[in-house]
Amino acid sequence: MDTALPSSISPQDFIDRLGTPEAPWVLDVRRDERFAESDRMAPRAQRCAPQDLARLAREHAAREVVVYCVHGHEVGQDAAAQLNAAGWRARWLEGGFEGLVAAGLPTLRKRPDLGLASGQPSRWITRARPKIDRIACPWLIRRFIDPQAQFFYVPTGQVFAEARRLQAVPYDIPGAPIEHEGGQCSFDTLLAAVDLRDAALEGLARIVRGADTDRPELAPPCRGLLAVSLGMSALHADDHAMLEAMLPVYDALLAWCRRAQGEVHNWNPQSMKAAA
Structure with missing residues (x-):
């Protein structure tokens, strides 16, 4: 050594x-x-x-x-x-x-009931054709909870049967351990489940919640996240391709929450002409 x-x-x-x-x-x-x-x-x-x-x-x-x-x-x-x-x-x-x-x-x-802290990759399963919450939750898991996690997308009626077969944790579907609770979306529930407390993630949670529950007034980027999510879904028929395409979007939103919220667009053609 x-x-x-x-x-x-x-x-x-x-x-x-x-x-x-x-x-x-x-x-x-x-x-x-x-x-x-x-x-x-x-x-x-x-x-x-x-x-x-x-x-x-x-x-x-x-x-x-x-x-x-x-x-x-x-x-x-x-x-x-x-x-x-x-x-x-x-x-x-x-x-x-x-x-x-x-x-x-x-x-x-630690949440061993969710397959976490076992030393093995956790498994997660949800409904097919993800848009917002079913992409935001895997992003959170991969970036902050378990980078080796595996994700499965199946038809709605098969989620719980496949969860048992695959020994995967169902999420974002009624009856799952991670689902909407009151005005909170599954992203909020997942943050609470692992007690992950971070101001930037709480800001991102408001964006996800507003986009996913039709409350765009919660944060300025809500409408943008909704538009990008729907557009990406239209471009990607494969759910895992959709997930990979959206990961950088959530990376960018987190960076905005962490350090770019005060920055504004300052394009001013008149001042540039004067300087020239």
Whole structure:
């Protein structure tokens, strides 16, 4: 094993990387007893006990990864060094999981009943021909909850039977664990189910809710999201192609919620002519 100390990443820099296509893998390498006694994980985290790191490195292609233990001491640092020695680009999270908590940054509630925190890819199933909620929920899962998740779209009448056959979690259909509740849409319910608290995601939830429940007054981009979603659906007969096409749209909306809401369009031909 390479004995050089691997580099670290701060809790805030780690959170800022999430919600983008370039986000790293995240591995929860807390020792078994410490993992079991906690009811929460970092966003995007997959469980990998320290003793399983060598097997994981053999079974997966090398990639960028952030690892965390409880406090960011020897367990996390040793895990990053082990992965770096295997050709990965690994960093350890400063302060570990408790550093995220102390900084008031987002964490997730474990939900084994939803197939989360098991170390295996979760499975999700819903109605075919998705438009808004049935795209927004997979985006949220892939970007913040489980990047290895698998998604299935089937005819409405087959959702629950196929959910049992595939051992998948149904969503956005009445009777599912993740569905509309009152004025909230399934995106809101999913955020609450994993207790993911983030101001930008809450802003995005208003956009999704307004577009999905015909309340465009909730946020300025609601009408735009509805129009783009309907247009993309018209362009893509394949539901998974529709999902892939829409992921960058939600990435952009999250970026707008995070840091671009105050920016305005400032095209002014007269001032440009004067400057010329």
